Amino acid sequence: MEFKLVAKDILELSGEALVVGVYEEKELGILAKKVDDNMNALLSDFLKDIHFKAKEAQCVFMPGHKDIKFKDVIIVGLGKKEKLKPDTIRKAAKASIDKAKEIFHREIYFEPLGYEILGEKAIEALVEGIVIGDYKFKKYKKDDEEEKVEISEINIISKENISEYINRAYIVSKAANFTRDIVNEPGNVITPEKIVEIAQELSKECDLECEVFDYPILLDRQMNGILAVGGGSENPPFFIHISYKPKNPKKRIVIIGKGVTFDSGGLDIKPPKHMKTMKCDKAGACAVLGILKAASQLKLDIEIHGLISTVENMPSGKAFRPDDILVFKNGKSVEILNTDAEGRLILADALIYGSELNPDIMIDIATLTGASMVALGRFCSAIFTENHDLSHNIIKIGDETGEKFWPLPLDQDLKEEIKGEFSDIKNVGSSYGGAITAALFLKEFVDEKVKDWIHLDIAGPAFLEKPWKYYCEGATATPVRTILKWLTTL
Numbered sequence: 001m002e003f004k005l006v007a008k009d010i011l012e013l014s015g016e017a018l019v020v021g022v023y024e025e026k027e028l029g030i031l032a033k034k035v036d037d038n039m040n041a042l043l044s045d046f047l048k049d050i051h052f053k054a055k056e057a058q059c060v061f062m063p064g065h066k067d068i069k070f071k072d073v074i075i076v077g078l079g080k081k082e083k084l085k086p087d088t089i090r091k092a093a094k095a096s097i098d099k100a101k102e103i104f105h106r107e108i109y110f111e112p113l114g115y116e117i118l119g120e121k122a123i124e125a126l127v128e129g130i131v132i133g134d135y136k137f138k139k140y141k142k143d144d145e146e147e148k149v150e151i152s153e154i155n156i157i158s159k160e161n162i163s164e165y166i167n168r169a170y171i172v173s174k175a176a177n178f179t180r181d182i183v184n185e186p187g188n189v190i191t192p193e194k195i196v197e198i199a200q201e202l203s204k205e206c207d208l209e210c211e212v213f214d215y216p217i218l219l220d221r222q223m224n225g226i227l228a229v230g231g232g233s234e235n236p237p238f239f240i241h242i243s244y245k246p247k248n249p250k251k252r253i254v255i256i257g258k259g260v261t262f263d264s265g266g267l268d269i270k271p272p273k274h275m276k277t278m279k280c281d282k283a284g285a286c287a288v289l290g291i292l293k294a295a296s297q298l299k300l301d302i303e304i305h306g307l308i309s310t311v312e313n314m315p316s317g318k319a320f321r322p323d324d325i326l327v328f329k330n331g332k333s334v335e336i337l338n339t340d341a342e343g344r345l346i347l348a349d350a351l352i353y354g355s356e357l358n359p360d361i362m363i364d365i366a367t368l369t370g371a372s373m374v375a376l377g378r379f380c381s382a383i384f385t386e387n388h389d390l391s392h393n394i395i396k397i398g399d400e401t402g403e404k405f406w407p408l409p410l411d412q413d414l415k416e417e418i419k420g421e422f423s424d425i426k427n428v429g430s431s432y433g434g435a436i437t438a439a440l441f442l443k444e445f446v447d448e449k450v451k452d453w454i455h456l457d458i459a460g461p462a463f464l465e466k467p468w469k470y471y472c473e474g475a476t477a478t479p480v481r482t483i484l485k486w487l488t489t490l
Contacts, residue, residue: 093129179290187262232319259285259310266339355447371434
C-alpha cells in the first residue's frame with residue numbers, strides 16, 4: 001500500500017473512489033461540501049433519501065458525477081462534530097477501505113477527515129486507521145474471494161504540507177503490524193530461538209545493537225527465573241538486549257518485554273480453553289521489537305534499551321516445580337507456588353539487569369495476569385507506577401491512540417499476600433488483587449536507584465478473539481503506538 005499527498009483541487013482529480021466525511025445533523029465535511037456543491041446537491045439529497053444518520057463509521061457509496069470524476073463517492077459518518085476524536089477517524093478509515101474493497105476499488109482518494117478540528121492528530125489517525133484496519137494475518141489461509149481485492153494506493157487530498165504526519169503515522173502503523181505478525185505466529189513457528197533471530201535481523205535492518213545471552217551466559221549472570229521457566233522445554237531460553245543509541249540523547253529509557261512464546265502453564269498445566277491463545281504470551285516482547293523498529297526509523301532523540309526474556313513454559317521431567325525456591329541475582333529468594341505464574345519470574349531477571357543500566361525510566365510490558373482483565377475488562381491495560389504524572393500522561397496519550405489504560409494501586413497492604421513462609425517472597429498471592437500482587441512482586445526486583453518504573457499489564461487488549469473497532473481478531477500490538485508517542489513527549 002502506497003501513500004501519496006495530492007495537492008490539487010478536487011475538481012482537477014479523477015480516480016476510482018473518493019472518500020468524504022459527514023457529521024451528524026447532516027453537516028458535510030470541507031471536501032464533502034465542495035463535492036455536493038458541484039453535484040447540484042445530489043450528495044446531500046441522496047443522504048436525505050436514504051436517511052443517513054452519519055453515525056461513527058456508518059458508510060455508504062453513490063456513483064460519481066460528470067463534475068466529480070470518480071467512479072464512486074464513499075460517504076462515511078463521523079458522529080457528532082463536537083465529540084470528534086482520533087479514534088472516530090480510525091474507525092471511519094477502516095469502514096471506508098472495507099467499503100472500497102467491497103465495490104472492487106484499489107485506488108482511494110481521501111478527504112483529510114477531521115483535519116479542520118484535530119489538525120495533525122486527524123492525519124495520523126487516518127493513516128493508522130487505514131494501515132491497521134486493512135491488516136489481516138493470512139499467512140496460512142488460502143485466499144477467499146472477498147480477500148482478493150487489495151488496496152494499492154491511498155491519496156490524501158490537501159494543499160497543506162502534511163507529509164510529515166503521513167510519514168510518521170505510516171512508520172508507526174507498520175511497526176504495529178510488524179508486532180502483530182510475530183504475536184499471531186503459533187508456538188511451533190515462533191520459539192525463543194526464533195525471537196532471537198528476529199531481533200538480530202531487526203538490528204541489521206535498523207542499525208541497532210543486539211546482544212544475546214544463551215544458557216551458559218544466563219547461568220553465569222544468575223538469571224535463574226529465565227533458566228527455571230525455560231528449563232522444561234526442548235526449546236532453550238534466551239535473554240536479548242537490543243538497543244537504539246542516537247547521538248546526544250535526551251534520556252535513557254529501558255523497555256522490558258515478556259516473551260513467553262507459548263505458555264502451557266508448566267506442571268500446573270492450564271485447561272485447554274485457557275491454553276488456546278497462549279501464543280499471545282509473547283506480546284510484550286513483540287511490542288518491544290516494534291517500538292525499537294519505529295524509534296530507529298523516526299530517529300527519536302531518546303536512548304532506548306529493549307530487554308526481552310524469552311522462554312517456552314512447558315511440562316517435562318526438567319520443568320521447575322511447585323515448592324521450588326529460586327534465588328535471584330539481587331539476593332531475593334522466591335518460593336514457587338504455581339508454575340503458571342511464570343511471567344513475573346522471567347521479568348524479575350530483566351528488571352535486575354535493566355536497573356544496572358541506570359535508566360531515567362524503566363517500563364515493562366507483559367500479558368501478566370487474568371486478574372487485570374477481571375478488574376478492567378478485555379480492552380484496557382492496567383498501569384502501575386508511583387509517578388502519577390507519568391501515569392496520567394500515558395493514559396492521556398492512550399486516549400489519543402485508542403489504546404486504553406487505567407491506573408491500579410501498588411497497595412502496600414497487599415504485600416503480605418506474597419510474603420513467603422520459606423523464602424523472602426512467593427510467586428502468587430491469594431485469589432484477590434492478583435494484578436496488584438503481581439506488580440508488587442515485580443517491584444521487589446527494581447533497584448531503588450531507578451528514578452521511575454512503570455508496569456503495564458496488557459493481558460486484556462493484547463489479543464482479540466473477535467474483531468473490535470478497527471482491529472481484526474488476533475494481536476493488536478498494544479501498546480506500541482502509545483509508547484512511541486509517549487517517547488516523543490519526554
